[in-house]
Amino acid sequence: MKNNNSNTKLILLHPYIQKQGSSNRLWLLAFVSFFTLAFLLTLIYTRESTNTAGSAAAATIGSSTFGGAPLPTTVINTLIHYASISNHSFHMSYAELKQISDVLRKCSSPCNLLVFGLTHETLLWKALNHNGRTVFIDENRYYAAYVEEKHPEIDAYDVQYTTKLSDLHELVASTKKQIRNECRPVQNLLFSECKLGLNDLPNHVYEVDWDVILVDGPRGEWPDAPGRMSPIFTAGVLARSKKSGNAKTHVLVHDFYGDVERVCGDEFLCRENLVEASEMLGHYVLERMDENSFDFCRNMSTTTAPKAAAASSSS
CATH class of the missing domain: 3.40.50.150 (Vaccinia Virus protein VP39)
Structure with missing residues (x-):
């Protein structure tokens, strides 16, 4: 009768490998968080710039069509x-x-x-x-x-x-x-x-x-x-x-x-x-x-x- 335990293989993970995997996940999380934050900041800045440009354009139009001209009759x-x-x-x-x-x-x-x-x-x-x-x-x-x-x-x-x-x-x-x-x-x-x-x-x-x-x-x-x-x-x-x-x-x-x-x-x-x-x-x-x-x-x-x-x- 053969001993089945002789065919069993034990695989052990070295603590260094476990730490390396955890470290990679942390880097991945940090990388995703950074780009998410960058995207949000870019979106906010672009929206503010658009609003500012629109206001400036409106002011320019107003001054050019009315502010700088005589009053209409x-x-x-x-x-x-x-x-x-x-x-x-x-x-x-x-x-x-x-x-x-x-x-x-x-x-x-x-x-x-x-x-x-x-x-x-x-x-x-x-x-x-x-x-x-x-x-x-x-x-x-x-x-x-x-x-x-x-x-x-x-x-x-x-x-x-x-x-x-x-x-x-x-x-x-x-x-x-x-x-x-x-x-x-x-x-x-x-x-x-x-x-x-x-x-x-x-x-x-x-x-x-x-x-x-x-x-x-x-x-x-x-x-x-x-x-x-x-x-x-x-x-x-x-x-x-x-x-x-x-x-x-x-x-x-x-x-x-x-x-x-x-x-x-x-x-x-x-x-x-x-x-x-x-x-x-x-x-x-x-x-x-x-x-x-x-x-x-x-x-x-x-x-x-x-x-x-x-x-x-x-x-």
């Missing part, structure tokens, strides 16, 4: 329409808004617009002067701060007027006496002591060559109100003192029915420069002048009252 007309039908008691009419809008549309781009007065139309002027520089000057420092806080895109500054409406004729006479000194038509008002010149505005206001100046402030028609003598005089000097850019400046005076607006308009903006006028809006076009000029108006007889001038011409 339909947008301008819509803005004017809704501004004119506002329930605000002191808003401008459609005709007034349209007249000012037409001036801004003809302005070279970018247009520099200076506005005296923070009013119901403030946001409209900022919007219509798309891509241009728009600066607002107001007599109420608290309201100017409020507007800037509520609308950070608005660039507003306050000014302290030292004039009184009741002193209109005295101030005009005093200014005319100093026309060759402190109240010259061509000068840097930052260093001027002229009573009607505004010399406490931010420095850069005097450095900008303004294309359009709108006088719609300060508010008030009572005797102690500051009146618009200083803004009108300042507008006349800024327009004539331009250093570069377009030689012409459009000056628009709102509430043109007032004595201050008429008298100061005749004296410092000049009737010879008046291209369009109604009871509510006067539109002047002033040209840059030589620094040695000392007359605001070429034809000094333009300061004659309208009725007197008409009577003399008929005779």
Whole structure:
């Protein structure tokens, strides 16, 4: 009888071989984990890059088709329409808004617009002067701060007027006496002591060559109100003192029915420069002048009252 145990073969695995197999599995697991992680990171990065590129492309398209171009006519007309039908008691009419809008549309781009007065139309002027520089000057420092806080895109500054409406004729006479000194038509008002010149505005206001100046402030028609003598005089000097850019400046005076607006308009903006006028809006076009000029108006007889001038011409 044969012993079956003699045919049995015993196979033993060396501990080193067992360790080697386990090590290979660990390396395989590490290799797969690494490439899985790399794949996930690549996927996330690619998705973020795609989104960023898409956003950048959208921004580029937006700036090229709208941001860098003038506002479309339909947008301008819509803005004017809704501004004119506002329930605000002191808003401008459609005709007034349209007249000012037409001036801004003809302005070279970018247009520099200076506005005296923070009013119901403030946001409209900022919007219509798309891509241009728009600066607002107001007599109420608290309201100017409020507007800037509520609308950070608005660039507003306050000014302290030292004039009184009741002193209109005295101030005009005093200014005319100093026309060759402190109240010259061509000068840097930052260093001027002229009573009607505004010399406490931010420095850069005097450095900008303004294309359009709108006088719609300060508010008030009572005797102690500051009146618009200083803004009108300042507008006349800024327009004539331009250093570069377009030689012409459009000056628009709102509430043109007032004595201050008429008298100061005749004296410092000049009737010879008046291209369009109604009871509510006067539109002047002033040209840059030589620094040695000392007359605001070429034809000094333009300061004659309208009725007197008409009577003399008929005779």
